[in-house]
Every structure is written in C-alpha cells, then in structure tokens.
Amino acid sequence: MKIGAVEAGGTKFVCAIGDENGQVSEQIKIPTTSPKETMNQVINYFKEQQVEAIGVGTFGPINVNKNSVTYGYVTKTPKPGWSNYDFLGSMKKELNIPISFTTDVNAAGYGEAVQGAGRGKENVLYWTIGTGIGAGYVQNGEFLQGISHPEMGHMLIRQNPNDIYEGHCPFHKNCFEGLAAGPAIEERIGKKAVELDQNDPVWDYIADYAAQACVTATLVLRPDIIIFGGGVIHQEHLLKKIRKHFKEQLNDYVDVPPLEEYIVRIGLNDDAGIKGALLLAAKELS
Amino acid sequence: MKIGAVEAGGTKFVCAIGDENGQVSEQIKIPTTSPKETMNQVINYFKEQQVEAIGVGTFGPINVNKNSVTYGYVTKTPKPGWSNYDFLGSMKKELNIPISFTTDVNAAGYGEAVQGAGRGKENVLYWTIGTGIGAGYVQNGEFLQGISHPEMGHMLIRQNPNDIYEGHCPFHKNCFEGLAAGPAIEERIGKKAVELDQNDPVWDYIADYAAQACVTATLVLRPDIIIFGGGVIHQEHLLKKIRKHFKEQLNDYVDVPPLEEYIVRIGLNDDAGIKGALLLAAKELS
Ligand SMILES: Nc1ncnc2c1ncn2[C@@H]1O[C@H](COP(=O)(O)OP(=O)(O)O)[C@@H](O)[C@H]1O
Ligand SMILES: Nc1ncnc2c1ncn2[C@@H]1O[C@H](COP(=O)(O)OP(=O)(O)O)[C@@H](O)[C@H]1O
Ligand SMILES: [Zn+2]
Ligand SMILES: [Zn+2]
Numbered sequence: 245m246k247i248g249a250v251e252a253g254g255t256k257f258v259c260a261i262g263d264e265n266g267q268v269s270e271q272i273k274i275p276t277t278s279p280k281e282t283m284n285q286v287i288n289y290f291k292e293q294q295v296e297a298i299g300v301g302t303f304g305p306i307n308v309n310k311n312s313v314t315y316g317y318v319t320k321t322p323k324p325g326w327s328n329y330d331f332l333g334s335m336k337k338e339l340n341i342p343i344s345f346t347t348d349v350n351a352a353g354y355g356e357a358v359q360g361a362g363r364g365k366e367n368v369l370y371w372t373i374g375t376g377i378g379a380g381y382v383q384n385g386e387f388l389q390g391i392s393h394p395e396m397g398h399m400l401i402r403q404n405p406n407d408i409y410e411g412h413c414p415f416h417k418n419c420f421e422g423l424a425a426g427p428a429i430e431e432r433i434g435k436k437a438v439e440l441d442q443n444d445p446v447w448d449y450i451a452d453y454a455a456q457a458c459v460t461a462t463l464v465l466r467p468d469i470i471i472f473g474g475g476v477i478h479q480e481h482l483l484k485k486i487r488k489h490f491k492e493q494l495n496d497y498v499d500v501p502p503l504e505e506y507i508v509r510i511g512l513n514d515d516a517g518i519k520g521a522l523l524l525a526a527k528e529l530s
Numbered sequence: 531m532k533i534g535a536v537e538a539g540g541t542k543f544v545c546a547i548g549d550e551n552g553q554v555s556e557q558i559k560i561p562t563t564s565p566k567e568t569m570n571q572v573i574n575y576f577k578e579q580q581v582e583a584i585g586v587g588t589f590g591p592i593n594v595n596k597n598s599v600t601y602g603y604v605t606k607t608p609k610p611g612w613s614n615y616d617f618l619g620s621m622k623k624e625l626n627i628p629i630s631f632t633t634d635v636n637a638a639g640y641g642e643a644v645q646g647a648g649r650g651k652e653n654v655l656y657w658t659i660g661t662g663i664g665a666g667y668v669q670n671g672e673f674l675q676g677i678s679h680p681e682m683g684h685m686l687i688r689q690n691p692n693d694i695y696e697g698h699c700p701f702h703k704n705c706f707e708g709l710a711a712g713p714a715i716e717e718r719i720g721k722k723a724v725e726l727d728q729n730d731p732v733w734d735y736i737a738d739y740a741a742q743a744c745v746t747a748t749l750v751l752r753p754d755i756i757i758f759g760g761g762v763i764h765q766e767h768l769l770k771k772i773r774k775h776f777k778e779q780l781n782d783y784v785d786v787p788p789l790e791e792y793i794v795r796i797g798l799n800d801d802a803g804i805k806g807a808l809l810l811a812a813k814e815l816s
Contacts, residue, residue, distance in 0.1 A: 305784070366676070367676035367677065383676070388674075388751070389752060390652070390653035390669070390751050390752030390753050390754065391653065391752045391753070391754055391785075391786075392752045392784065392785075393752070394749065394750055394751070394752060395749045395752075395783065395784055396749050396750050397749075398749055398783055399745075399746050399749055399750075400687070400688060400742055400745055400746065400779060401686070401688075402686060402687075402688055415781045415782070415783040416779075416781060416783065456686055459685075459686060460685050460686065460746055460750070461750065463680065463681045463682050463683075463684055463685055464680055464682050464685075464746070464747065464750050464751070465674070465676050465680070465750070466675060466676030466677050466678045466679070466680060466681075467676045467677070468676065468677055493686060493702075495701045495702060496701070497681070497684055497701040497702065498591070498678065498681055499678075500677075
C-alpha cells in the first residue's frame with residue numbers, strides 16, 4: 245500500500261511516502277509560509293505520488309470534531325493566514341482519498357502507542373516538551389477527545405518557591421508550558437537549554453513540574469504508560485528526576501507499574517510523528 | 531422490567547427496586563458492617579424481589595478492569611474486612627443475573643449524564659464534594675477508565691497563600707480533597723460547614739480549588755459540561771464563585787460553553803446514584 249503522511253509544523257511541513265506498517269520510503273520538506281503557497285506544494289506532491297490515503301498531524305489548535313461544520317479547520321493561531329483555514333478541506337478538494345486529520349502530538353502519540361514505547365499497552369499517554377508542551381492520549385487505538393483535543397500543556401501546577409522565574413505563557417504565565425517548555429528554560433537561564441549543566445537546579449524544577457503533570461494525568465486517566473518526547477527530553481537524566489518527584493508526590497495513593505516502566509522516553513524519536521501519521525492513514529483505509 | 535440498584539456507602543447500603551427508566555418503586559437501607567453480614571442482607575433482598583439485573587455503585591477503590599482476575603473486588607480500604615473483598619463475585623454466586631459494577635461517583639455521574647444536568651451531552655464530567663472528593667467521566671454512555679477508575683479528587687492544586695490550613699489528606703495533605711472536602715472545611719473552621727457564613731473567605735478558597743480542578747479537567751478531557759454534587763454543594767453560592775475563579779484561571783485559553791451552562795449543579799440531587807445504578811443495570815440487559 246502506498247500511503248502519505250504530513251507533519252505540519254510552524255516552520256516546515258514534512259511530507260512523506262510510506263506503507264501501512266509505518267515504513268517511510270521518501271520524504272520532502274516544505275517551508276511553512278502562507279496556507280495557499282504551502283498547501284499547493286503539499287497537494288501537488290501527493291497528487292504526483294498517487295497515494296491511497298494520507299495521515300495529517302498538524303500544529304493547532306484545530307477542529308477535530310467530525311460533527312462540526314468546521315471539522316478539519318485550523319482554529320485561532322498567531323501564524324499569519326492560518327486562523328480559520330480549512331486545512332483538511334483544501335486537501336480533500338484536490339485529492340479524492342481518505343485523510344486522517346489530527347494534532348501533531350496526537351500523531352506522534354499514536355506512533356508511540358502502536359510501534360514505540362507504548363506498543364502492546366491499551367492506555368498510552370504521550371507528552372512532548374519542546375517549543376511548547378502538549379499531550380495525546382490513545383486508548384485502544386482511539387484518541388481521547390471531548391468537544392476538542394486535549395491541551396494538557398497548560399495545566400496549572402505548583403511552582404517551586406526557589407524558582408523565581410515568572411513564566412512564559414501569554415495566557416497563564418506559570419502554567420506547565422509557561423515554566424517548563426524549551427523557551428521558558430532558555431529565557432530563565434539566558435542561554436540554550438542544551439548548555440545547562442545537568443546538575444543545575446533548573447532541571448530539578450522542570451522534573452518537578454513534569455512529575456506533577458504525570459500525577460494529575462495518572463489520577464484523571466489511569467494510563468498504562470506515560471511517554472515523554474520533544475527537544476527538552478534529549479536531556480536523558482530528566483526521566484530519572486521526574487520519576488523521583490512523581491514517587492514523592494503521588495505517595496503511593498494509587499497503584500502504578502514500576503516507575504522505570506511507567507514513565508519512559510519516546511521509542512521512535514523523531515520518527516514518531518510521521519510513522520504515527522502513516523499508521524493513522526492506514527487505519528482510515530481498513 | 532424489574533431492576534435492582536445498590537448504592538454502597540461507608541455507613542449504609544441503599545438497595546432499591548425500580549425500572550429501566552430509573553424510576554424507583556421501593557428501597558431499603560442496610561447498615562455497613564462486615565462484608566458477610568451486609569452482603570447477606572443485600573443478596574436476600576434481591577433474591578426475594580426477583581430482579582432481572584442489578585446496578586452497583588460502591589465506595590472504593592475497586593477493581594473495574596474486566597480483564598483482571600480480581601475484577602469486582604474492593605481493593606485496599608480502611609474499612610475493616612472489606613479490603614480485597616470479592617464484592618461482585620459474592621453477588622454473582624448467589625444471584626445468577628447480569629450485574630453492572632462501578633464506583634459510587636461513576637453511578638451518580640451516569641445518572642446525571644443520562645437523566646440529570648448532563649442529559650443530551652456527549653462528554654459529561656461529574657464531581658462530588660462531600661466527605662471525600664471524586665469524579666466520574668461519561669463519554670457517549672461509557673466511563674473513562676484506564677488501568678482503573680479515575681481518582682481525580684487527589685489532584686495537586688495551588689493553595690491560596692492566605693489559606694494557612696495544612697490539609698486533611700493522609701497521602702498528600704493539601705491535595706484538592708485534602709483542602710476542599712467537607713471534613714477539611716470543618717477541621718479548618720472548627721464547626722459544621724453548614725454554619726459557615728457564605729461570605730467567609732474559606733468559601734472563596736474552596737471555589738478557587740474547585741475551579742482549578744475544572745481548569746485541569748477542561749484541558750485534559752474537554753468535556754461538554756461539568757456537574758457538581760455532594761454535601762458541600764448544598765452551598766448554592768459556591769457555583770457562582772467557582773465560575774468566577776475558573777474564568778480568571780483559564781483566561782480564555784480554550785473555548786468552553788457559557789459558564790452558566792458549563793459549570794452547573796447536579797440535576798437529580800440525592801437520586802443520582804440510585805437512578806444511575808438502575809440505568810446501568812438496564813444497559814447491562816440491552
Ligand atoms: N539537547 C537539548 N537539551 C535541552 N533542550 C533542548 C535540546 N534540544 C532542543 N531543546 C529544546 O527543545 C525546544 C525545541 O523542541 P522540539 O521538540 O525540538 O521542537 P518543536 O517543539 O518546535 O517541534 C527548544 O526550545 C530547545 O530549548
Ligand atoms: N448544607 C451543607 N453545607 C455545607 N457542607 C455540607 C452541607 N451538608 C453537608 N455538608 C458537608 O458534606 C459532607 C458530607 O457529604 P455527603 O455528600 O452528604 O456525604 P458522603 O460524601 O459521605 O456521601 C460533610 O462533611 C459536610 O461537611
Ligand atoms: Zn498556559
Ligand atoms: Zn490526597
């Protein structure tokens with residue numbers, strides 16, 4: 245089967261060709277400019293390739309409610325031209341094939357749930373900590389969503405009193421994303437996050453906040469596994485620190501799997517999003 | 531159709547007879563003593579009544595995972611004799627009929643979703659603030675659960691710096707339940723919660739904490755509606771205060787329905803649990 249995948253980001257779109265097993269055979273990158281310019285290139289690429297279905301994982305927020313008249317739209321975004329853009333419709337009009345449409349983090353979470361660190365688990369929570377913080381939750385192959393997709397990155401958490409940074413979120417200042425995403429780390433320390441010593445207390449704050457998000461998610465969702473990906477998670481020492489805080493915070497209130505198996509690093513690394521999108525497209529056909 | 535319902539609490543079991551529309555025709559109360567003594571009376575009542583199915587909503591934590599060998603058990607509880615008790619199995623052995631088994635808050639949430647304040651909504655979150663704090667989430671008639679049922683009452687929230695109470699939770703001190711359940715209010719003020727003036731700042735703290743729980747639940751679950759029940763919610767002024775804090779905290783980050791329709795009081799009051807259990811039993815038969 246020949247299948248397409250799109251990973252739509254703020255600076256570039258990755259378009260890939262692959263198969264129903266998530267194997268990628270080729271891919272191209274298209275800069276994110278205006279919707280018209282970018283999407284024309286995306287559509288032409290898939291037209292030439294004659295794929296049977298496409299999976300899209302995109303920046304958001306987007307409308308994922310299939311009963312809505314604006315299903316498939318980007319909703320409000322600071323990216324010029326993209327607010328209220330009919331992303332899915334623009335593709336459907338030109339390519340008469342099944343298209344699966346979800347958030348970038350949901351696509352990566354799906355990849356992780358099916359072929360990555362969550363393989364074989366029923367209830368998989370995937371967090372990404374990068375330029376922003378987001379999460380996707382996959383239960384038996386289906387995304388959790390209500391009136392829209394989750395926005396877990398903006399949870400309100402308890403700031404460590406020694407962490408005097410005011411926070412980076414334009415809506416909430418010191419929500420989880422406002423304190424722990426890459427730009428928040430870098431504004432706090434005045435240099436690249438990668439340059440920060442791994443014993444610096446800032447990493448301990450970040451781990452504390454990520455652990456709180458895991459405690460809350462554990463109590464609300466009761467997942468089998470919590471997987472972390474995203475640029476900031478290149479700091480491998482973070483996982484151990486997150487587990488330590490998690491253990492203290494949850495204080496054995498509910499049973500969870502052994503923490504080395506419960507709170508883990510991403511399995512597919514940078515391929516999670518594209519593989520997830522391919523698998524979602526394949527699911528659309530089956 | 532003649533159906534049974536059980537609302538199993540720490541001090542008493544309510545057993546009711548009713549129909550598939552949630553109409554109750556009679557009910558009895560049985561004191562909660564030892565599992566053997568209490569359950570014998572429960573079982574004998576339903577044997578005599580010859581019901582076709584039973585819905586059970588019980589105190590927990592319980593095992594709700596149908597694939598588990600200890601499905602239907604009470605897990606660990608401070609109630610003497612009830613830890614690791616095969617609640618569902620003891621009923622199934624004596625009554626050879628379909629039995630639906632879930633938490634007390636799930637049963638009430640189901641009642642609210644189907645016939646109460648959540649009627650007609652797809653994604654219904656139900657909170658109870660009473661002796662403890664718990665929540666149930668119903669999506670298109672199904673409970674959200676992962677490896678077990680939610681325990682949202684123990685979310686970690688931000689304590690108001692003016693609220694110097696240390697918290698009541700034996701696991702987390704100042705989690706949501708530890709700060710906002712009835713016993714926490716009463717320990718803080720040294721009198722019954724019902725005696726507290728409705729302009730007292732303590733109500734504002736409670737509303738702040740409940741609002742934070744709603745913000746988190748909104749970002750994780752994206753429900754259509756959030757319904758509050760339980761003894762503490764007899765304070766009708768609380769809802770307005772919760773909405774005010776919620777608006778400030780969420781700061782319009784995601785769209786939600788108008789707050790008067792989004793954060794609401796329970797519709798069925800004390801009948802939610804029994805009605806929910808009847809409806810769950812009826813569902814078991816259909
Ligand atoms: N090795 C690293 N260590 C710590 N932080 C990193 C590292 N690499 C990238 N980051 C952080 O991750 C962020 C980018 O996240 P990434 O997931 O790569 O991109 P995006 O979220 O835009 O898709 C940057 O803000 C940077 O601070
Ligand atoms: N009118 C009221 N105003 C404020 N609090 C109340 C009121 N009635 C009951 N409560 C509180 O609710 C708690 C009991 O909650 P309830 O939901 O009735 O029982 P339970 O949670 O045990 O099923 C008590 O701790 C009490 O403090
Ligand atoms: Zn925020
Ligand atoms: Zn607690």
